[in-house]
Amino acid sequence: xxxxxxxxxxxxxxRSRPFAWVQQSLxxxxxxxxxxxxxxxxxxxxxxQPIIFLALFLFVFGGAIAGxxxxxxxxxxxxxxxxxxxxxxxxxxTGVGLNDDFAKGVFDRFRSLPIARISPLIGAVLGxxxxxSLSIVILMTSGFVLGFRFHNGVGNxxxxxxxxxxxxxxxxxxxxxxxLTMKTAQGVQGIAFLVMFPxxxxxxxxxxxxxxxxxxxxxxxxSPITYLVDTERALMGGGALQKPLLITLxxxxxxxxxxxxxxxxxxxxxx
Amino acid sequence: xxxxNQVAIEATGLVKKYGNTTALAGVDLSVPTGTVLGVLxxxxxxxxxxxxxxxxxxxxxxxxxxxxxxxxVREAGKVRSIIGLTGQxxxxxxxxxxxRNLIMIGRLLGFSRExxxxxxxxxxxxxxxxxxxxxxxxxxxxxxRRRLDLAASLVGNPSILYLDEPTxxxxxxxxxxxxxxxxxxxLDGTTVLLTTQYxxxxxxxxxxxxxFDKGSVVASGRPAELKAQAGKQSxxxxxxxxxxxxxxxxxxxxxxxxxxxxxxxxALVSVPVSDGSSMPVVVRRLDEAGIAVTELSLRLPSLxxxxxxxTGHTAEEKTSDVVLEGAGR
Numbered sequence: 001x002x003x004x005x006x007x008x009x010x011x012x013x014x015r016s017r018p019f020a021w022v023q024q025s026l027x028x029x030x031x032x033x034x035x036x037x038x039x040x041x042x043x044x045x046x047x048x049q050p051i052i053f054l055a056l057f058l059f060v061f062g063g064a065i066a067g068x069x070x071x072x073x074x075x076x077x078x079x080x081x082x083x084x085x086x087x088x089x090x091x092x093x094t095g096v097g098l099n100d101d102f103a104k105g106v107f108d109r110f111r112s113l114p115i116a117r118i119s120p121l122i123g124a125v126l127g128x129x130x131x132x133s134l135s136i137v138i139l140m141t142s143g144f145v146l147g148f149r150f151h152n153g154v155g156n157x158x159x160x161x162x163x164x165x166x167x168x169x170x171x172x173x174x175x176x177x178x179x180l181t182m183k184t185a186q187g188v189q190g191i192a193f194l195v196m197f198p199x200x201x202x203x204x205x206x207x208x209x210x211x212x213x214x215x216x217x218x219x220x221x222x223s224p225i226t227y228l229v230d231t232e233r234a235l236m237g238g239g240a241l242q243k244p245l246l247i248t249l250x251x252x253x254x255x256x257x258x259x260x261x262x263x264x265x266x267x268x269x270x271x
Numbered sequence: 272x273x274x275x276n277q278v279a280i281e282a283t284g285l286v287k288k289y290g291n292t293t294a295l296a297g298v299d300l301s302v303p304t305g306t307v308l309g310v311l312x313x314x315x316x317x318x319x320x321x322x323x324x325x326x327x328x329x330x331x332x333x334x335x336x337x338x339x340x341x342x343x344v345r346e347a348g349k350v351r352s353i354i355g356l357t358g359q360x361x362x363x364x365x366x367x368x369x370x371r372n373l374i375m376i377g378r379l380l381g382f383s384r385e386x387x388x389x390x391x392x393x394x395x396x397x398x399x400x401x402x403x404x405x406x407x408x409x410x411x412x413x414x415x416r417r418r419l420d421l422a423a424s425l426v427g428n429p430s431i432l433y434l435d436e437p438t439x440x441x442x443x444x445x446x447x448x449x450x451x452x453x454x455x456x457x458l459d460g461t462t463v464l465l466t467t468q469y470x471x472x473x474x475x476x477x478x479x480x481x482x483f484d485k486g487s488v489v490a491s492g493r494p495a496e497l498k499a500q501a502g503k504q505s506x507x508x509x510x511x512x513x514x515x516x517x518x519x520x521x522x523x524x525x526x527x528x529x530x531x532x533x534x535x536x537x538a539l540v541s542v543p544v545s546d547g548s549s550m551p552v553v554v555r556r557l558d559e560a561g562i563a564v565t566e567l568s569l570r571l572p573s574l575x576x577x578x579x580x581x582t583g584h585t586a587e588e589k590t591s592d593v594v595l596e597g598a599g600r
Contacts, residue, residue: 027378035366038407105362112326114352114359115379
């Protein structure tokens with residue numbers, strides 16, 4: 001008996017192009033966008049939730065927190081903070097989605113195709129960047145409707161939006177890693193909420209840190225959320241920028257340096 | 272276009288362990304190009320593990336395998352370019368429409384946008400999914416979902432196709448549809464490796480069958496050979512009047528010298544025989560006794576009986592040490 005060597009179909013010749021993995025990653029990112037379009041209800045966490053949070057904090061707590069200024073005085077402080085909270089919460093969706101893809105066998109389908117091994121992972125992260133951007137645009141638009149304005153120039157305002165997006169892309173590696181190592185999507189979500197609530201509420205997002213008890217103040221002094229919020233407020237409304245920006249950038253580098261390798265190692269183990 | 276003396280899939284001594292559990296304990300397989308191999312066995316027999324190894328999704332702990340002449344470990348990329356995989360674990364994206372799923376796979380395979388759309392529409396039509404093409408896959412019925420899975424594995428026009436339990440959980444109508452599709456693929460020259468828990472399915476589709484039990488191949492051959500391997504033929508007699516079943520049993524026992532199985536529920540008397548020589552005797556005695564029968568047949572044993580004879584337990588029996596297939600990848 002001879003062994004037949006079956007030639008791959010001719011169209012696969014394209015695979016030998018050096019950047020085929022880029023196109024594959026973009027295709028898989030496109031998949032995430034199609035999913036959003038076909039399942040708009042799955043977007044609730046980045047659409048209605050931030051709007052409801054904005055309304056809730058602004059109108060219910062705004063008067064009490066901002067004192068004399070009422071909710072109008074609270075908006076310029078709240079919006080940059082809420083932007084950080086919304087985007088940080090959106091990052092956990094990346095891990096939940098990846099876990100789901102593995103559980104449902106979608107990744108096995110990808111792996112059985114002659115594509116670059118890393119493409120599905122890059123595609124998932126890139127696709128979610130679109131989700132993060134969407135949540136940023138929705139929240140900022142709501143803010144503008146309520147009277148929020150960039151007081152430090154439109155360029156700086158846009159830069160603030162870019163930085164919060166980049167922060168999300170750095171932080172999402174934590175959830176990618178957990179999404180790839182934990183058994184169920186619910187487990188990932190559970191851990192995520194456990195981390196996210198203390199992290200975002202134990203910060204300067206909603207109230208000045210000077211009102212917090214000592215131990216919590218100590219926590220906010222190391223939390224990246226505090227510095228990211230300070231950066232956002234400085235870029236959107238003015239104030240000291242250099243220190244919070246540098247610390248934020250350092251955190252971003254640190255998050256990627258620690259969690260991206262962990263995530264990629266977990267990914268390689270599973271694929 | 273196919274030359275049946277060429278080997279599409281060749282595996283030697285495949286071993287896979289998950290902790291202390293042995294999913295595969297040294298499996299050899301050989302599938303000639305253009306034929307259908309049915310891998311038959313109960314849950315946990317190692318069927319899916321074997322498919323995952325041959326589909327490059329899992330590395331064997333020992334042994335090696337070539338698919339289309341390429342090594343599944345060292346030349347996984349090349350193997351992937353000639354195979355299609357459909358099964359419990361290689362799924363389409365439920366949150367996208369059927370059409371988008373197929374287009375995405377086309378794009379991943381390097382087709383242009385236009386080519387991907389054309390290919391997707393071709394496949395939707397072929398699998399009678401054109402009307403449902405724009406619907407989210409989540410909303411598909413079981414049969415539609417399997418057809419979409421099949422279509423997804425065919426986008427790249429693979430010459431070798433793995434079907435992991437393609438009809439499990441389908442109603443008979445949907446199952447027949449999938450069978451028809453598989454038969455057509457084989458006519459096109461596709462080599463198929465099919466796993467199934469249904470003996471009937473392997474019998475209906477496969478050119479040859481291997482029987483897996485607890486990670487090993489316990490039997491192999493053409494369906495007819497396997498049936499013959501279980502040895503005896505069976506003589507079945509079904510009286511027209513169920514009340515006559517005791518008398519029929521007595522006549523059969525007397526004629527063959529063997530104690531028959533009496534299935535009262537189905538009013539069927541069957542007895543294992545070595546050849547057909549006792550049949551005329553049975554006919555004459557029944558005639559003398561004036562008993563009319565609706566069925567009188569000499570048949571090869573069913574694959575269920577074969578499985579029982581080969582493994583000592585029936586295919587439906589759930590063993591306690593079932594391996595959770597696909598786990599711990």
